[in-house]
Amino acid sequence: xxxxxxxxxxxxxxxxxxxxRFRSQVLEHKKTRQLxxxxxxxxxxxxxxxIKYQIQEMLRIEKxxxxxxxxxxxxxxxxLIPTGHNWKATFMLEYADPVERARRLAxxxxxxxxxxxxxxxxxxxxxxxxxxxxxxxxxxxxxVHFMRFELSPDMITAxxxxxxxxxxxxxxxxxxEGFTIEPGIREALTADLADNAVH
Numbered sequence: 244x245x246x247x248x249x250x251x252x253x254x255x256x257x258x259x260x261x262x263x264r265f266r267s268q269v270l271e272h273k274k275t276r277q278l279x280x281x282x283x284x285x286x287x288x289x290x291x292x293x294i295k296y297q298i299q300e301m302l303r304i305e306k307x308x309x310x311x312x313x314x315x316x317x318x319x320x321x322x323l324i325p326t327g328h329n330w331k332a333t334f335m336l337e338y339a340d341p342v343e344r345a346r347r348l349a350x351x352x353x354x355x356x357x358x359x360x361x362x363x364x365x366x367x368x369x370x371x372x373x374x375x376x377x378x379x380x381x382x383x384x385x386x387v388h389f390m391r392f393e394l395s396p397d398m399i400t401a402x403x404x405x406x407x408x409x410x411x412x413x414x415x416x417x418x419x420e421g422f423t424i425e426p427g428i429r430e431a432l433t434a435d436l437a438d439n440a441v442h
Contacts, residue, residue, distance in 0.1 A: 244291045244435070246321040251295060255308050258299050269296040275427040280358070280412055280419045283347070286390070287333040288428075289323045290435055297323075322374070323389060327437030328399060330392040334358060334370070337386070348383040350416040355379065355388040357414040361421065362398045363406030399436045408432060 253261055269292060276288040287293075298316050307313060325331045334355060338344035355372035362368075370390035379385055394402070402408065408429050411421035424432075 275431040325435045332390045334388040354414045361409040363401040368392045
């Protein structure tokens, strides 16, 4: 998937017209791009379409129409688009109660480094988290992280061949034993991978 450019985006006026249809399209698209990890953690796998939606919504909310502002949003969000040899995701820890959320985030420091995916019988692929900025400190982790899962050529071949993909979390405060992800999500993730991915 190539990065988005200004040519891929609608103007604010155009987006006002396109938004209802586009929003429905994106919501449908996202159904096979989110993976629950237990009751309180979720991976939202990003691609060019989900990121285009994020950018258009930011431009709309902030009423940005100047080239420099649009370019800033593109620079901020383009790194979240997978490049053919990785999966990229927003990881969210979801607790409705603020007191419970604060307590649990304090217990889950470094959880972002313990989320993993696995293709077939290959090695576990641990997330490379928060490359843009640090979102945890010595007191607590954040409820939102950005993750990259980097695949070897053999892993990509195995995924394209139809091998199952598993997911889990190795963290003592929130352990999720590995489980096989459902076919719809597996197909969406496999489609993100290039046929001849070169690192």
